[in-house]
Structure formats: C-alpha cells, structure tokens
Amino acid sequence: MKLTETKPEQHGLIRRIGGDAHFASRVTAIGVTEGTPFQTVRNDRRMPVLIYLRETLIALGREDAERIEVAV
Amino acid sequence: MNARIALLGQPNSGKSTVYNALTGSRQHVGNWPGKTVERNDGYYTYGGARYTVTDLPGSYGLSGNSDEELITAAFIKTGQADLVCILVDASQLERSMYMVAEFAAMDQPAVLLLNMMDVAKVQKKEIDHALLEERLGIPVLPFTAADGKGYNELKALLARELEKPHKLASAPELPERSGGAEAGAVQAESEAKYRWIQAVLAGVARSRQEQFTLSKRDRRLLSPVLGKLACFGTILLGFLAAMVICFPMMWLGSMIPQLLNRPIAELLSAWNVHPWLVSIFSIILPNTLYFCVAMAGFVFGVNLVFGYLEEIGFLARAAYQFDSLLSGLGLQGKAICPILMGFGCTIGGACGTRVMDNWGQRMLTMAVVWAVPCASIWTIIPVISSMFFTPWQTMLVILGILLYVALLMTIVARVFRRALVPERSRSGMIMELPPYHKPHWRHILKEAFFKAWDIFKRALRTVTLISLLFWAFSYSGSGNVADSLLYKVGTAIEPVTRVFGLGWRTFMGFLSSAFAKEAVLGVLNAVFVGEGTVLDATFRSVFNAATDNAVLGQAMTGVVSKAEALAFLCACTFNIPCVMALSTTYRESHSLKWTVRVAAFYVCGALALSCVVYHIAALFL
Structure with a gap:
C-alpha cells in the first residue's frame, strides 16, 4: 500500500521508493530508505504525512508520500 | 598560522x-x-x-x-x-x-x-x-x-x-x-x-524503534484546524512582540533628525555654506541615519522573535501546517511566517525569509512578500479614499485591494518561479520536525544583534544613495515646488503619466510611495496645498505626520477625479514597498540583479494596474 493510505499509530516497513533520482536523493538523505521501519503519526487530508522513522519525526508532502510503497 | x-x-x-x-x-x-x-x-x-x-x-x-x-x-x-x-x-x-x-x-x-x-x-x-x-x-x-x-x-x-x-x-x-x-x-x-x-x-548506541506518541502540545499544534489557528495567533503575537522590542530603538532613531536638524542647519547657515549642502547635512543625513536605525531596530526585533520561534521548533510546525496552501504558489510552507510578517512590515518579512532552505526559495518569498501591503499603507489608503468616496465605497476599495493582493502574489510567484526555483529543485516538503527545545536566549540575542548591526552598516550606503537621488530631484532653492527638478520632469512627462491615469501631482505621490509610504501624505500636501517643500515633506512627514487632511482633501478633490484617485490608491499600494524594504531585500538576497528585477516588476505592475483601473473607473465614476 501507499504511505498515504496508512493510518496513525500503524507501524510498517518502507517497501519501495518511486520517483526520480532527485527525489530519491532527497528522501534517502533524511533517512527514508527501503526496508526502514517506520510509524505513521498523522495522516490528515491535504496535509503532509507525518511519520516517525530513525528516531525522527518527519513530514513528507502528500505528492511525495504517494510515491512511497509500504508494508504494514 | x-x-x-x-x-x-x-x-x-x-x-x-x-x-x-x-x-x-x-x-x-x-x-x-x-x-x-x-x-x-x-x-x-x-x-x-x-x-x-x-x-x-x-x-x-x-x-x-x-x-x-x-x-x-x-x-x-x-x-x-x-x-x-x-x-x-x-x-x-x-x-x-x-x-x-x-x-x-x-x-x-x-x-x-x-x-x-x-x-x-x-x-x-x-x-x-x-x-x-x-x-x-x-x-x-x-x-x-x-x-x-x-x-x-x-x-x-x-x-x-x-x-x-x-x-x-x-x-x-x-x-x-x-x-x-x-x-x-x-x-x-x-x-x-x-x-x-x-x-x-553497532554496540555504540542502541537504536530501537519504540512507540512514538505526540506530546500534548504537538497534538494541538499539528491538528489541521486548531493548529492553523494556533500558528496564526502565534505569528501575530510574535509580530506584536517584535514591534514592542523595536519600538524604543525606532523612537531613539526618530530623535536623531529632530535633535540634529535645526542645530546643523543653523550652524552651517552661519558659516555661509551653500543651501544645497545645508539641506544635505541637516535633512538628508540625519534622516538617513534615522531610517537605518529604525530598520536595524526592526530587523533586531524580527530576528529575535524568529530566532526564538525557530529554535523552539515552532517554525517547522507552522511550515507543516501551511505547506499545502503555499506549495500552490511554488513556495515552501516555511514562507508563511515572512508572508504574515509582511502585513506588519515588509522589512520584517524580507529578513524573516532567512529561515528558508535555499536562495531561490528565499528570493521568491521576498518577491511575494512585497505584494503584501504593510501596516503603513493602511494609514494612507482609508485617509485618501475617504476624501473621494463614501465609507461604503472605501470598504469596497479596501476589499478590492485585498483581493488583488491574493492575485498579485500568485502572479509574482508564477513570473519568478521558473528562474528562481527551477523544476529540478522543485519538490514537496521533506522536513524534520525537531523536538521542542528550550530557547537559548544568549545565542538568539547575539544573532539578532549581529544581524541588526550588519543590516545597519550595509543599508547606510544604499539608503544614503537613494535619499541623495531623491534629494537631487526634489530640491528647490526657493522652497517652491515649481523650482524642483521633480516638478519639471513631472510636468514634462505628464502626458505619459496620464496614460496610467496619474497627473503630475499624483505621480509624485506615486514616486514618494516607493520611497516611504509614510511620506505619501506629506508629499501630496506639498504638491496640492503648496505647504512646505517636497523634500521636507518626504523626510519630515516620516516622523511628523501633521498634515491637515481636511485641507488636503479639499485641495485634492478640486484637481483629481475619482477615477484618478482610485488609480492612485492602487498604484501606491502595489508600488515598491519602501526604500528600506528594497535595501533589506538587496542585503538579504545578495543579488542586485534580482532586487532590481523585482523592483522593476513592481513599478511596472503598479503602473499597469493604475492604467487599467483608471480607464475602467473613468467609464463609471
């Protein structure tokens, strides 16, 4: 499923990161890589998705979060 | 070594x-x-x-x-x-x-x-x-x-x-x-x-994936509706705090021309110095100093507040809240603070952009902040509008201006986005929300002080230069407006300015609105009522707005049509904010090219708007 489809409090693993090299470079630099465990913290309509990953609270724009496949 | x-x-x-x-x-x-x-x-x-x-x-x-x-x-x-x-x-x-x-x-x-x-x-x-x-x-x-x-x-x-x-x-x-x-x-x-x-x-630190729960404060601040209101309120409070902090410095600054003007003028006149030089040393220089002190005061206040909000982790939350809204303009969520600050003062907005991640975003935000009418504009719009229009019509004028603000912000973002935020660097929000920190006041104070001092030193040159330019145009040996270069040029090009709906008098008002919004009423008074020189009006009215609005209103309505008044209001509001905002933008962006580009865009845009408004309004009013 997509990261945007997760619910708050759900734990999961990042499965696949889509998008171009620029996006991959930015999103992996902040710690989102394939196989990383995460927890969704907030997922409100028309707001960036908030996840907790590698001990950090991270906000990801919705459009970007759409490109991230996760397993919960 | x-x-x-x-x-x-x-x-x-x-x-x-x-x-x-x-x-x-x-x-x-x-x-x-x-x-x-x-x-x-x-x-x-x-x-x-x-x-x-x-x-x-x-x-x-x-x-x-x-x-x-x-x-x-x-x-x-x-x-x-x-x-x-x-x-x-x-x-x-x-x-x-x-x-x-x-x-x-x-x-x-x-x-x-x-x-x-x-x-x-x-x-x-x-x-x-x-x-x-x-x-x-x-x-x-x-x-x-x-x-x-x-x-x-x-x-x-x-x-x-x-x-x-x-x-x-x-x-x-x-x-x-x-x-x-x-x-x-x-x-x-x-x-x-x-x-x-x-x-x-491995073995150095334990990194465990524990259950994460938002703090009580974050649950409120990050909720979609309540959080936005809270951010809004906090930024407003922050702006008020910045004003309170900078007020003493601005007041001290305003004492410079008040205290120095007369003694310098008298001293130099007694030495038989040429009146040109007397006016430079007694009016231009003390006022330039005042502008720069006031600017530094403002920059200090804003940096103090912003430094605080950034350090405790608030700015990241505000950015999260407003990211969707602003990404439509090609801006980052963080731009919300400078933009809201812009309603108070454009200088504050411009220096508030230092929280942005990269230069392109910063410059774009500054360009957008210029579209936001600052508090000083609201001291002249209702005054002039009520000379020509009924209170209801004035309300409509203000509403129209606010709607155009939103439109102009979109236009500015569209026009400059391609060059400032190239497609390849455009991407959504990928940002850490740091845990709340206690503010370290020593560090914040120090940084705000350096920033203010830096702006003061650097702005002195720009503001002096522009002031001198304005002086050269508005200086009149006899004290009569008709003897100034501004009058000669203004009346000579009146056929052109008429196209934009502005007569030479309102055009002077328009020019002064690029210098300082506070100067507009004084300059109008000088050109319409003939009281005082444009020079005095421009530089003095900033701290002494003792214009008799009733007299000015009478003089203006006699010469200016309603359509021209409306065009003038629009042109003033969306002109370059003021010479101090211009100079702050230049200093913060480190780019003369882009500052000039944005300034030219605003002057042209204001005139174009004025032209359209005048010709449409002339059909109805």
Whole structure:
C-alpha cells in the first residue's frame, strides 16, 4: 500500500521508493530508505504525512508520500 | 598560522550555535563566488594562533540537490578546509550520521562533534563515544553546543587535530554505478551508506524503534484546524512582540533628525555654506541615519522573535501546517511566517525569509512578500479614499485591494518561479520536525544583534544613495515646488503619466510611495496645498505626520477625479514597498540583479494596474 493510505499509530516497513533520482536523493538523505521501519503519526487530508522513522519525526508532502510503497 | 576549519552538519544539528559561539562578533557575511548563496566566515584566536571558521551551507546531504550542497561538496573536496568539524545530533544519531557517510567519500581530515548530548541524556540514550572514536578513526567529542560550556575543550581539540590530523578509517562501500544517476542507483548508494552507519554504530548506541506518541502540545499544534489557528495567533503575537522590542530603538532613531536638524542647519547657515549642502547635512543625513536605525531596530526585533520561534521548533510546525496552501504558489510552507510578517512590515518579512532552505526559495518569498501591503499603507489608503468616496465605497476599495493582493502574489510567484526555483529543485516538503527545545536566549540575542548591526552598516550606503537621488530631484532653492527638478520632469512627462491615469501631482505621490509610504501624505500636501517643500515633506512627514487632511482633501478633490484617485490608491499600494524594504531585500538576497528585477516588476505592475483601473473607473465614476 501507499504511505498515504496508512493510518496513525500503524507501524510498517518502507517497501519501495518511486520517483526520480532527485527525489530519491532527497528522501534517502533524511533517512527514508527501503526496508526502514517506520510509524505513521498523522495522516490528515491535504496535509503532509507525518511519520516517525530513525528516531525522527518527519513530514513528507502528500505528492511525495504517494510515491512511497509500504508494508504494514 | 591561520588554519581554516569548516563546520558541516544537517539542519537542526546546532551548527549555527557552534559557529556563533566560536567566532563571537568576528564574523563576515559575503557571497560564495559566482553564487548568491550567503557565505559566513569568522575567526577566533586560541593559544596565540588565529583560526578561520567557515559555516558550510546545505541540507541533509552532499549529493548536490541544491546550489548549497554543490558549494559545500566542492569546498570540502578541493581541500579548502584544513579540518572539517562535523556535527551530528546525538539524540538522532543514526539518521544524522548520514552526513558523515556522505563526507567519507571526500577523504579529508575531520573531527566529529556529538552534539545535543543533553537531549540524548534526557531520552536515556547512551552512546559509547570511545568505541565510536575507535571505529571512525577520528576524534569524537560529546558536546552540548547550547550551554556555552566545553568550547575550550573543543578549541584545544581542533588545535591538536590541525597539528596532527586524522581521516575516517573507513568509508561506505558503494555499489558500482552503471551509467548516470538513476533513482535506483541513488537509492542503492544511500542504503549502502546506512549499512555503513549501522555497522559503525553497532554496540555504540542502541537504536530501537519504540512507540512514538505526540506530546500534548504537538497534538494541538499539528491538528489541521486548531493548529492553523494556533500558528496564526502565534505569528501575530510574535509580530506584536517584535514591534514592542523595536519600538524604543525606532523612537531613539526618530530623535536623531529632530535633535540634529535645526542645530546643523543653523550652524552651517552661519558659516555661509551653500543651501544645497545645508539641506544635505541637516535633512538628508540625519534622516538617513534615522531610517537605518529604525530598520536595524526592526530587523533586531524580527530576528529575535524568529530566532526564538525557530529554535523552539515552532517554525517547522507552522511550515507543516501551511505547506499545502503555499506549495500552490511554488513556495515552501516555511514562507508563511515572512508572508504574515509582511502585513506588519515588509522589512520584517524580507529578513524573516532567512529561515528558508535555499536562495531561490528565499528570493521568491521576498518577491511575494512585497505584494503584501504593510501596516503603513493602511494609514494612507482609508485617509485618501475617504476624501473621494463614501465609507461604503472605501470598504469596497479596501476589499478590492485585498483581493488583488491574493492575485498579485500568485502572479509574482508564477513570473519568478521558473528562474528562481527551477523544476529540478522543485519538490514537496521533506522536513524534520525537531523536538521542542528550550530557547537559548544568549545565542538568539547575539544573532539578532549581529544581524541588526550588519543590516545597519550595509543599508547606510544604499539608503544614503537613494535619499541623495531623491534629494537631487526634489530640491528647490526657493522652497517652491515649481523650482524642483521633480516638478519639471513631472510636468514634462505628464502626458505619459496620464496614460496610467496619474497627473503630475499624483505621480509624485506615486514616486514618494516607493520611497516611504509614510511620506505619501506629506508629499501630496506639498504638491496640492503648496505647504512646505517636497523634500521636507518626504523626510519630515516620516516622523511628523501633521498634515491637515481636511485641507488636503479639499485641495485634492478640486484637481483629481475619482477615477484618478482610485488609480492612485492602487498604484501606491502595489508600488515598491519602501526604500528600506528594497535595501533589506538587496542585503538579504545578495543579488542586485534580482532586487532590481523585482523592483522593476513592481513599478511596472503598479503602473499597469493604475492604467487599467483608471480607464475602467473613468467609464463609471
């Protein structure tokens, strides 16, 4: 499923990161890589998705979060 | 010996705290060669030797996602620093070590600062720094940048390492790259970097994935509706606080011309100095000084408040809240604070853009902030509008102006986005929301003070230059407007300004609105009522708005049509905000080219609007 489809409090693993090299470079630099465990913290309509990953609270724009496949 | 130390670290790693603490007031702000990115160099002396410190710009990595990252990577790679001091956040060790992994490929001498040990301790995270040091092969210093202690130890370490430098003992084994930078290859490299980090940190720190719960404050501040209101309120309060802080300085500044004007004028006149020079020394210079003091006061207040809001972690939350709204304009969520500040004062908005990640975003935000009418505009719009229109009509005028603000912001963003925020660097929000920190007032105060002092020094030149230019145009030996260059040029080009709906008098008002909005009423008074010279009006009315509006209203309605008045109101509101905002934008953007471009856009845009409004209004009014 997509990261945007997760619910708050759900734990999961990042499965696949889509998008171009620029996006991959930015999103992996902040710690989102394939196989990383995460927890969704907030997922409100028309707001960036908030996840907790590698001990950090991270906000990801919705459009970007759409490109991230996760397993919960 | 003059060694160069470079500071490298991710956002929120405490890099600027360390930079400021090390260098104190011995700082220099410049540009990276050929770039608009701000370059910060400072120095300190230790044990009789001088050490230069360069604060490297950038974001989470070194992979060239922005000009900032390219500059930093090139600076390190070419060995321009004798030693690189890398900062990591001890409370998020694994993630912030990514910068070390990126750095490893550069093969340069380094030391590692484990910053935020206080936060790590509170979170009961233990770090075996001796083991980490052994694994990395470079010195590792546990540190708390904000508490002001430990800097002697740091300086001693840096001095030792410069004598006998160490390089990282290992580097991530990167998979071989076939072809260009494909998304897959980039990901594989990042994964290799994290694998290296995990290997280095094995047994050094426990990284466990525990259940994360938002704090009570965050539950409120991050909720979609309540949170936005709370952000709005906080920024408003912040603006008020900035005003309260800067008010004493502005008041002191306003005393400069009041106290100096007469004595200087009398003294110079007694020496039979030419009246030209008398007016320069008694009016222009004291007022320029006042403008700059007032500007510095404002910049101080805004930086203090913004510094506070940024340091406690509020700005990141506000950015999260308003990201969707602003991404439509091509702006980052962080732009919300400068934009809201702009309703108070454009100078505040412009210097508030320093929280943006990169130069393009900063410049774009400044350009958009110019569209926001500042508080001074609201002191002239209702006054002039009510001379010509009924209260209901005035309300409509104000509503129309507000609607146009929204439209203009969109237009400005559209026009400048392509060049300032190129497609490749455009991306959604990828940002850390740092835990709430206690503010470190000493650091915030120091930074706000440096910023204000810096603006004051730099603005003095720009503002003096523009003031002198305005003086040359408005000076009239006889005190009669008709003897000034402004009048001669103004009346000569009136056929042209008429096209935009402005007669020579209102056109002068328009020109003065680019100088200072506070000067508009005074200048109108000078050209319509004939009381005082334009020069006096421009420079004095800023602190002495003793214009009799009833008399002015009578004089204006006699000469100016309703359509022209409406056109004039629009032209004034959307002109260049003021010479101080212009100069702040130039100083903050480090780009004369872009400041001039944006200024030209606003002048042309204001005239075009005025033209359209005049010709349409003339049909109905």
